[in-house]
Amino acid sequence: MYYHLLISLLAGVLSAGFNIGAPDDGVLHLKVSNIEEARGWIWVGVYDSKENFLIKEKAIVEGKEVADTGSLEMIVDHVRYGNCAVAVFHDINGNGEMDRNWLGIPTEPYAFSRKPRSKWRLPRFDEVAFDFAPRQSNLSVTLDKW
Numbered sequence: 001m002y003y004h005l006l007i008s009l010l011a012g013v014l015s016a017g018f019n020i021g022a023p024d025d026g027v028l029h030l031k032v033s034n035i036e037e038a039r040g041w042i043w044v045g046v047y048d049s050k051e052n053f054l055i056k057e058k059a060i061v062e063g064k065e066v067a068d069t070g071s072l073e074m075i076v077d078h079v080r081y082g083n084c085a086v087a088v089f090h091d092i093n094g095n096g097e098m099d100r101n102w103l104g105i106p107t108e109p110y111a112f113s114r115k116p117r118s119k120w121r122l123p124r125f126d127e128v129a130f131d132f133a134p135r136q137s138n139l140s141v142t143l144d145k146w
Helices: 002-015
Strands: 025-035 041-047 060-065 070-080 082-091 110-112 130-132 138-142
Touching: 025 041, 025 082, 041 070, 060 070, 070 082, 082 138, 110 138
Parallel strands: 025 138
Antiparallel strands: 025 070, 041 060, 041 082, 082 110, 082 130
8 A cells, every 4th residue: 555655656746747867057168269369358148048139137147357368268157958149259448348339330359159140230049049958068159350
């Protein structure tokens, strides 16, 4: 009798959808290359949907001080597995903002998780998004100037 009760309880727990040991998020290992000036900060925003794309308050934001030219590696924790997009910029003057000229064109180097189709407009989430998965946790981007 107790054996049947134990089996029933275990079956109920398993059918309730408990997924023990399978995390919903992971660690993104990001390599940023083509850093031409050894000053300022590299800022990274990770976005989980097109509704949140390029809204700073809706992103996982990480920054790292630039000490050398060439490349640097960053780790971004708690990135939800699935479709996401990464936006990166080199804040050369350290003001915490992507500087732009009077036409709105970026004056500091930037990159996205994938190269956008056009530089004449802001990219769409679907253009730059990638599938972040446990086996695909490394991403390399190359900074570019407009």
